[in-house]
Amino acid sequence: MSQATPPPDRPVPVWKLWANPIFRRYCRSRLRPQGLLISLLVVVLLAGFMVTVAWAVGTRRSGTEVDAARSAVFPLLGLQGFILFILGTAQAAGGMTAERDEGVIDYQRLLPLPPLAKVLGFLAGLPVREYVMFAATLPFTAWALWRGEVPWTAWAPLYLAVLVSTQLYHFTGLLAGTVVRNRRWAFLVSIGLVFGLYTVIPRLADFGLVFFRYLTITPVLDSVGHDLLPTVGRMARSLKESGNHGPAQFFVFEIPALAFTLLTQGGLILAFAAMLCRKWREEEAHLLSKVSAALSFLWVQFLLLGNALPMIEQGTIFPSFAWTGQIRPTLLEARIMAGLYGLTTLLLLFLLALIITPSSDKQIRGWRRAHKLGRTSLPRNSDAATSFAVIGALALVGAGCWFWFARCLVQSSWFGQQAVGGGVFLWFLALLVGLSLGFQALLENKGGKAVFLAVIFVGVVPLMAGTVFAILNFPDLASWVAGFSPLAQPFYATLGLIPDPATPEFLNQLPASSRVGTVLAVVAAALLARRLWQARRRLAAGQEAE
Amino acid sequence: MSSVSPAIEIRHLRVDYGSFVAVNDLSLSVPAGEVFGLVGPNGAGKTSTFRVLTTLMEPTYGEVSLAGIDILERPAEARRVLGYMPDLAPVPKDLKVGEFLEFYAEAYRLGNREEWRTRVDECLAEVALTDQRGQWCHQLSRGQTQRVVLAKTLLHRPSVLILDEPASGLDPLARRDLRNALRHLAKNGATVIVSSHILSELAEMCTSLCVMNRGQVLASGSVEDVRRQLGETNRRITVKPLGQAEAAAAWLMSQTGVRELLSQEGAITFSFDGDDEAQADLLSGLLGQGLRLTSFEEKRSSYEDILLGVAERNRRS
Numbered sequence: 001m002s003q004a005t006p007p008p009d010r011p012v013p014v015w016k017l018w019a020n021p022i023f024r025r026y027c028r029s030r031l032r033p034q035g036l037l038i039s040l041l042v043v044v045l046l047a048g049f050m051v052t053v054a055w056a057v058g059t060r061r062s063g064t065e066v067d068a069a070r071s072a073v074f075p076l077l078g079l080q081g082f083i084l085f086i087l088g089t090a091q092a093a094g095g096m097t098a099e100r101d102e103g104v105i106d107y108q109r110l111l112p113l114p115p116l117a118k119v120l121g122f123l124a125g126l127p128v129r130e131y132v133m134f135a136a137t138l139p140f141t142a143w144a145l146w147r148g149e150v151p152w153t154a155w156a157p158l159y160l161a162v163l164v165s166t167q168l169y170h171f172t173g174l175l176a177g178t179v180v181r182n183r184r185w186a187f188l189v190s191i192g193l194v195f196g197l198y199t200v201i202p203r204l205a206d207f208g209l210v211f212f213r214y215l216t217i218t219p220v221l222d223s224v225g226h227d228l229l230p231t232v233g234r235m236a237r238s239l240k241e242s243g244n245h246g247p248a249q250f251f252v253f254e255i256p257a258l259a260f261t262l263l264t265q266g267g268l269i270l271a272f273a274a275m276l277c278r279k280w281r282e283e284e285a286h287l288l289s290k291v292s293a294a295l296s297f298l299w300v301q302f303l304l305l306g307n308a309l310p311m312i313e314q315g316t317i318f319p320s321f322a323w324t325g326q327i328r329p330t331l332l333e334a335r336i337m338a339g340l341y342g343l344t345t346l347l348l349l350f351l352l353a354l355i356i357t358p359s360s361d362k363q364i365r366g367w368r369r370a371h372k373l374g375r376t377s378l379p380r381n382s383d384a385a386t387s388f389a390v391i392g393a394l395a396l397v398g399a400g401c402w403f404w405f406a407r408c409l410v411q412s413s414w415f416g417q418q419a420v421g422g423g424v425f426l427w428f429l430a431l432l433v434g435l436s437l438g439f440q441a442l443l444e445n446k447g448g449k450a451v452f453l454a455v456i457f458v459g460v461v462p463l464m465a466g467t468v469f470a471i472l473n474f475p476d477l478a479s480w481v482a483g484f485s486p487l488a489q490p491f492y493a494t495l496g497l498i499p500d501p502a503t504p505e506f507l508n509q510l511p512a513s514s515r516v517g518t519v520l521a522v523v524a525a526a527l528l529a530r531r532l533w534q535a536r537r538r539l540a541a542g543q544e545a546e
Numbered sequence: 547m548s549s550v551s552p553a554i555e556i557r558h559l560r561v562d563y564g565s566f567v568a569v570n571d572l573s574l575s576v577p578a579g580e581v582f583g584l585v586g587p588n589g590a591g592k593t594s595t596f597r598v599l600t601t602l603m604e605p606t607y608g609e610v611s612l613a614g615i616d617i618l619e620r621p622a623e624a625r626r627v628l629g630y631m632p633d634l635a636p637v638p639k640d641l642k643v644g645e646f647l648e649f650y651a652e653a654y655r656l657g658n659r660e661e662w663r664t665r666v667d668e669c670l671a672e673v674a675l676t677d678q679r680g681q682w683c684h685q686l687s688r689g690q691t692q693r694v695v696l697a698k699t700l701l702h703r704p705s706v707l708i709l710d711e712p713a714s715g716l717d718p719l720a721r722r723d724l725r726n727a728l729r730h731l732a733k734n735g736a737t738v739i740v741s742s743h744i745l746s747e748l749a750e751m752c753t754s755l756c757v758m759n760r761g762q763v764l765a766s767g768s769v770e771d772v773r774r775q776l777g778e779t780n781r782r783i784t785v786k787p788l789g790q791a792e793a794a795a796a797w798l799m800s801q802t803g804v805r806e807l808l809s810q811e812g813a814i815t816f817s818f819d820g821d822d823e824a825q826a827d828l829l830s831g832l833l834g835q836g837l838r839l840t841s842f843e844e845k846r847s848s849y850e851d852i853l854l855g856v857a858e859r860n861r862r863s
Contacts (some may be wrong), residue, residue, distance in 0.1 A: 109604075
């Protein structure tokens with residue numbers, strides 16, 4: 001046997017999915033006749049039952065075959081959603097963690113395949129049985145659409161959105177399976193995310209964060225649903241009257257719901273694919289490079305603002321409209337919405353800091369490598385480089401976006417003469433920069449455990465204490481103590497800085513604690529940044545001396 | 547320095563996990579065609595070293611090259627020349643033996659379907675598992691699983707084989723087969739680096755060794771060199787005089803190199819620091835005293851004893 005012959009250098013073309021060994025491996029293991037036939041039997045039975053019942057009930061109740069056939073479309077869609085979104089996502093997450101639990105993931109890492117080919121192999125391969133199960137429901141759906149005389153302009157966009165959403169959720173599952181070490185947690189995180197998208201996230205949309213709705217198929221379903229439902233009946237009527245079926249408003253543009261859904265989900269799919277490729281290239285790599293983290297942040301802000309701003313003057317952005325169906329916004333809800341925007345931006349900054357901040361080990365390795373290559377500094381986009389400047393810059397952009405949103409909201413024609421001046425921007429800036437850089441510097445200086453403790457004792461405990469004081473009927477003390485929490489500060493900032501004569505006085509005169517908290521955050525960030533700078537200089541000098 | 551670059555070269559390797567140093571300043575060089583053993587107790591740093599060698603982990607410091615390829619700079623190229631068998635030899639539960647190997651043969655692009663099937667058959671034959679081709683991986687015995695993973699490792703004809711505890715759980719017969727297989731591979735030009743926490747196991751199959759403990763190299767070289775470097779030149783000798791045990795013990799106590807003497811039930815056991823010649827002189831001296839002996843038996847410390855002793859000394863220090 002000749003041992004010194006390296007294998008031929010002919011990587012599998014990424015686009016040739018059928019030639020992808022990982023995809024073929026899962027086709028083998030997950031499409032074995034015994035397991036597959038049982039799954040198909042269950043699916044065909046369920047789909048057949050749904051169509052039969054819908055047809056039987058529909059023909060008796062509505063009297064027309066068109067309506068009877070249409071009444072099967074939504075139940076079938078529910079079954080398909082369950083198969084693709086829930087079972088498929090769980091399989092993607094569970095399959096990845098199983099690879100690691102069994103210990104075979106190291107073999108896959110060493111395979112001479114491009115990272116993207118590995119990602120696509122797992123993406124298409126792990127849930128391959130769910131795709132076949134979905135395909136088994138298609139004849140029933142095709143029959144219902146045909147007999148229900150559903151125009152292709154209704155079902156085609158919907159099923160395109162279903163397939164794209166499936167990819168997004170499966171990517172989420174893969175990512176959870178790659179990052180989360182425990183199989184059960186990976187499963188819960190991925191399923192919880194899909195479940196949350198259809199239950200909790202729509203509530204965020206009620207508060208102006210409309211972008212999150214486009215991570216689901218709901219906007220497309222709203223826009224074409226009336227053509228899928230029976231022509232008579234309450235559901236079709238309410239869908240038509242809901243006012244949600246128009247195109248997506250994006251700044252001054254009107255974009256069809258499908259196109260906007262694809263745009264929104266496509267951006268996230270690209271981001272997830274990039275994260276997974278990085279992880280396959282190097283197990284210890286950060287999920288995002290500094291540049292891609294910055295681009296992701298800008299992309300989310302762009303979509304959030306683009307969606308929200310045009311809805312302000314229409315009044316459809318306000319929670320009161322979502323809840324009562326009438327446009328009667330109050331300044332209080334506008335201020336709370338602005339606070340929620342600030343909190344979302346802050347949490348996004350924290351998340352990105354967690355992703356792109358290097359550990360001390362990574363920094364040492366980076367410096368060693370830099371010195372080996374004759375460099376005197378780290379490349380700015382390398383994982384080992386500090387994320388301080390990037391987070392600072394993103395906080396600046398975030399503060400600008402937050403200010404823009406709050407200003408458009410409060411200065412809209414709904415609230416007369418309210419003014420939001422430059423001082424508010426400076427306060428927003430101090431808050432976001434202080435808290436996010438404090439978080440980043442603590443993470444880079446002291447590591448994840450210190451951050452976890454800070455989150456508990458600085459973020460959560462003041463809120464808990466405030467709740468206890470509120471229950472004990474000490475409202476002033478409650479709001480004063482809670483004001484120290486960074487999680488409360490965006491709301492305190494918008495409530496305290498934008499007064500409203502119509503709201504109770506205590507909501508306008510929020511305690512100084514939140515401002516003290518912000519100032520403390522800025523001071524802490526400055527001190528930690530100084531220590532960070534000194535530590536990095538020591539590290540660089542130390543590695544040079546090695 | 548030889549003009550031909552060694553198959554495996556590690557210089558000043560260090561691997562840190564936070565403040566814990568798993569491997570500290572490891573340097574070694576393995577020429578092509580050798581079966582090199584890395585031995586040490588659990589936590590010695592063997593697996594960390596192997597994860598660096600296989601490009602699965604970036605070291606904190608140090609440089610590593612495989613077949614002249616710098617693995618930190620050109621990891622993709624390095625992966626093509628290495629074959630890795632991890633500790634516990636994991637196999638997927640949902641594939642049969644043939645499917646498992648065909649998957650990797652396909653992924654390594656070993657020609658067309660016929661060619662890769664032939665290659666799978668060759669590798670299965672090499673580890674004597676041809677009859678298990680259609681068996682589920684999870685139904686194999688421990689020894690068979692090890693051999694299947696070895697077959698997978700050989701598929702793409704790597705020039706450097708990195709085997710983490712390949713003999714653990716194998717019965718003596720399977721160990722002998724593994725030893726023969728590794729020697730056969732080395733004879734054909736492959737360089738094999740094997741780890742184990744059992745020194746005697748590696749002593750049987752390796753041409754040279756490196757003993758590690760707590761991330762550091764304690765000794766390296768041939769098996770005898772390693773013995774010498776670990777300071778284990780002393781022997782334990784048991785003498786059984788026919789009567790006159792006290793006189794024999796008294797005479798032995800007065801001799802140079804005799805330590806830790808114990809006289810019990812007519813047998814005298816002691817440690818002796820000396821080479822073979824000194825030992826022969828000691829025996830002649832005993833007989834010269836007019837003592838009659840029923841036995842004079844030398845027992846060397848086992849490899850495990852040496853390793854345990856060194857580990858214990860290190861722990862104390």
